[in-house]
Amino acid sequence: MSASTDEKTAPAPAPEGETKAAPRTRRVRRTGEEARRLILDAAEQRLASSGPEGIRLQDIAKDVGISHPAILHHFQSREGLVGALVERTMTHLRDALLGVITRGQSGALDTDAMMDEVFATLSDRGHARLLAWLTLTGRVEPESGLTDSDDEKSKAEGSRGRQMLGELTDLVHEAAARQARDAGKIEPSKEDTRFFILLAAMSAFGEAIVGRQMYEAAGLGGDPEAAAKFRTRLKALLHPVK
Incomplete structure (x- = not known):
């Protein structure tokens, strides 16, 4: 990619003993x-x-x-920046989860680490709030992505979330089934795996949007560890292989 003309300026110091003139700038x-x-x-x-x-x-x-x-x-626009941020988030989450799955190929599938990545991306870094805002304000359509553009790239990006969910479901199911076989247990169904992923994602979305209010309503508003305790209990409930 060619060099950009973006520049950040900073004043250059005046030589010692000289009268300070108008600040010069250093171009970065x-x-x-x-x-x-x-x-x-x-x-x-x-x-x-x-x-x-x-x-x-x-x-x-x-x-x-x-x-x-x-x-x-x-x-090009604020919408373009938001779209690029969503795209980068999806790429980061996919790569992080695939990394956890790949590491699990030589041992137990670390579903706790997977859920940590989901919560860190969607809840802690605010992306669930952004995606919810885009959806509720009509800026995202389920089939076409961001609505400010109808070109082929935008349509492809709009379907990427569904593709990523399907890919992750297949990979997690394969790893969970292998882990069950190695342990002499019954393999989980594909539906079990799909709902494991959905429950983790929806829980992260819910915590990001109304978590603070729900903790307060449950009498946990003064507990700084409420979110961590919730996630620990959720992990215990959602292991795809028991």
Whole structure:
């Protein structure tokens, strides 16, 4: 990818003994790929701290040290930035879960580690809130992805979530079945595996959106370990192989 014109400026210090003149600037050039990564990192931090409404281009530009038009150069619009953030999240979650599954091929399938990744991505980093906001405001359609574009790429990205869920279901089921056979136990059904994944994902979504209110309603509002306790109990309930 060609070099980007994104620049971050910083004042250069005046030589000792001389009158301080107007500050000079030092230009920092970044590649387009590096600039996109920094912008997405800043957007994710805003999402985690302030929710979807915190993804404001002017604030993100200030965080990164670039201009507002520079973000538009890379993502065309706020919707484009949000779409790229969702895409990166799905890729990260898929790669992390596949890594857990691959490590389990030489031993027991670590479903606890899988659930930790799901909760970290969807709940802790705020992505469940973002996806819920996109869905409830009509920015995401089940069959076509982000609705601000109807090109083939957007349609392909819209179906990626379903493809990822199907792929993970197949891989987890294969690993769980192998683990059951090795232990001399009955293999779980494909439906058991599918609902294990759905229950984990939906629990992470629910905790991200209404977890604090639910903990308070249950009398756990003053317990800083409430979320950790909930996740521990959920893990104990959702192991696909007993």
